[in-house]
Amino acid sequence: TSPAVQEAVSRAQQLADTDTPVLIEGEHGTGRGFLARILHYQSSRAGGLFVPVACGGLQEELLESELFGYARGAFQQALLPRSGKAELADRGTLYLADIDGTGLPTQEKILRLLTEKTVTPVGGSRDIEIDVRLVASAAASLEEAAGGGSFLPALRDALLPGRIHLPPLRERIEDIPLLLHHYLFEGNRMRKKPLRGFSDAAIAALTGYPWQGNVRELVEVVSYIAGKKRQGSVVDAADLPAEIWYGRSRPAPAGEPPSKPIPDIREAIQDLDRQMLRQALALSDGDPERAAALLNLDVAVLEKLMRETGIEWKSGPS
Template structure:
C-alpha cells in the first residue's frame, strides 16, 4: 500500500489507548483511538479504516456488539478483539461469528502485530512486510499453530537441497506446501514439475519420468526427455509416491543415488540436477512393513518429513480460508461478493470436511457462482455442503486401492482361503500374493472353509 494502513483502536481505558497508539505508530501504522463503540462507529462513518482493534468489555456497546455493527455496515473490515476477561467460550463464539482474532490482555505486542498483518493480508491490504511474508507462503493461508509449525519447518528445509516427504490426507494442501519449499529455495528460478504417480498407468509412468528413445516401444515415434529432465535445475514433485510400482521404485532409487537417469530403451546415462519433493496420503511406515514400498527408497525420500493436519483439526483456519477462496472466486467469476454472513461462517466451522481444504474451496466456488447478494448467506453454504460431491468421488489411486482389496477378498472367498489357488488365478506368485494381502491387512484364516494341511497360513 502506498499509505500507512489505518487502524481504529477502541478501548474505554485512555492509558491503554495511548499505549496501543504508540506501538502501532512505531510499527508503521496510522492509528486512531476511540473510547466507546458508539464513537468508533461514528469515526468509521467519517473516515474508513483498514482494521479495528477493540476491547471486549466496555460500558454501553461492548466489543461483540461493535463487531456485529461493523460486520453489518462494513462486512470486509477485519476486527481483532482484546479482553482481560476472556474465556474459551468467548473465543469460540467470536471466531464463529467472523471475528479475525480473539486475544487476552495483557496482550503480547508481537502476537498482536502478527495478527494485524494477517488481517490486512486476508483483506487484501498488505504492507510491504506482509506482502513479502505472503510471497514466502506461496498461497498457504493459515493461523493454525500446527500449520505454522509445518510452514516453519518447510521454510527451514527450503534453503537446503534435502529431499522432502509431505504426508497428509487428500485435499489437505500437500502441493501448496511443496510449492512453498520450492519457491523459497535456491532453485526457485528453476521449474517446478508436479506429477501424480497414482494417476498415470504403470506402463507409462516410467516413460513419463525418465523419458524414452525413439523405437523403445510401440508408439514411441520420437525421443521424449521425461519429467526428470524437464525439472532440471528445479524441483520434481512426486505426488502419491506411495502408489509407485515396486519395479519403478528401484529405478527411482538408482536415479536419486547416482544423480543420473536412463531413458526407456536408452543405453547412455544422462546426468540430472533435480530436487525431489514427494507426497502421499498412504501410511508409508505400514507400506515398508508389508514390503509394498522399499525401505531404502523411503529413507532417501524422507530426509525431512512434513505432516499436514486435516482441516477438521485446524478449524480456526476455516473462516480465513473461506474468505481467501471467496476473494479468488469473485475475481474469477467477476462477482461482487464482499463476505460471508456470520451464520454461513458458523455452518462452515461446524462441517465435517472429509475432503479437507479442496472441498472447502469447492463449496465457496459453488456459493459464489450462485450468489445474487454481496454477503453469502447460510442457505447457499448449507446447500453447497449437501450437494458437494467431492468426498464421495475417490481419487484414481483410492479407487484402485478399493478395487484391489475387493478383488482379493473375492478370490479368497472363491478359493476358501487357498493362497496357492488364489495366486494362480490372480497371475501372481505366492510371495507377491502374500505381500498384497499384507498391504490390505487381510488374514487368510478368515476365509478358510476347512483345514488344509498343505496350506501355509
C-alpha cells in the first residue's frame, strides 16, 4: 500500500475513538465514504447509526430540511413533522459528503450543531439536543473557499484539526493491483466459477491508465470486464475497454507488477464488513431479511458474508 494511504488510515485510526470533527479531503471517487465508515465502525459510536448525506447539488432549502428536519406547516406539503438526518445520527456519526457544496446559511447551522449540539427544524421553534460525531468530506480546499467568501471561516477552523488527505489514484499507482484484485474478488462472490485474476499485461495496462474517476472508476471498469468474461478465466489485456488504451497518459511500469496481497488492508476490509453486518443484525433484532434490506443485499449474499466473516447470529452477535 502506498505511504499516502498508510498515513491516511493511520490518521483515521488515531481519530476514530475521539469526538474530534473530521474533514476528509480528496477528489470524488478516492474512497472518502469508505474511510468515513472506518472512522465510525472503529469508534465507540459503532453501536449508533452511520448516516451519510450527499450535500453537493442539493438546493439549500431541500438540504436544510434533509439535515435538520421540519416542523408541521413549515411549507405547504409539510402536513406532518419530520426528523432530519442529524437527529437520526444521534449517538452515531453524521457524514456530510461534499460539505464544500453547502451554502453559508446551512454552514451556520452545521457550526451550531458542532458547538452547541442542538438543531432547530425548518419552520420550528424548539431546539433539539443531539449528540453526534461529524465527519465531512470536500473535494475543494476549504481554506481557499473561506478566503473567497463561500465557506464559513469558523466552520473551516472547526474541521481542520481533524483533517485527513486522500490522494487521487493516479498519485498512488502502487495501490492499483491490490484494488483490482480486491474488487474482482468482491464480484467473485456472486459467481459459481470465479475469475482467476489479471494477466501481467492487463495489470500493466490498467496501472498506466490515469484514473480520473479514481477508485469509483476502477470499480466500474472491473465490473464491466467481469460482465464480459467467461467464468473461471483470466482477464487479459485484450479484455480491457478501449478507453484504457486511448486514455493512457504514461508508460506502464517495468518489471513484475506487484500482485501479492497485503494482509493488513484485506483484514481491515473484512473487519469493516463484520462490523456492518453486526450492526444491521442488531438493528433488525437478528432477522436476516430485515438486516439484508438495511444493507441493500439479497438474503443469500448476507448469509454468505456472515459465513465468510465468521458471524453466527442467534440471540446476539458472536
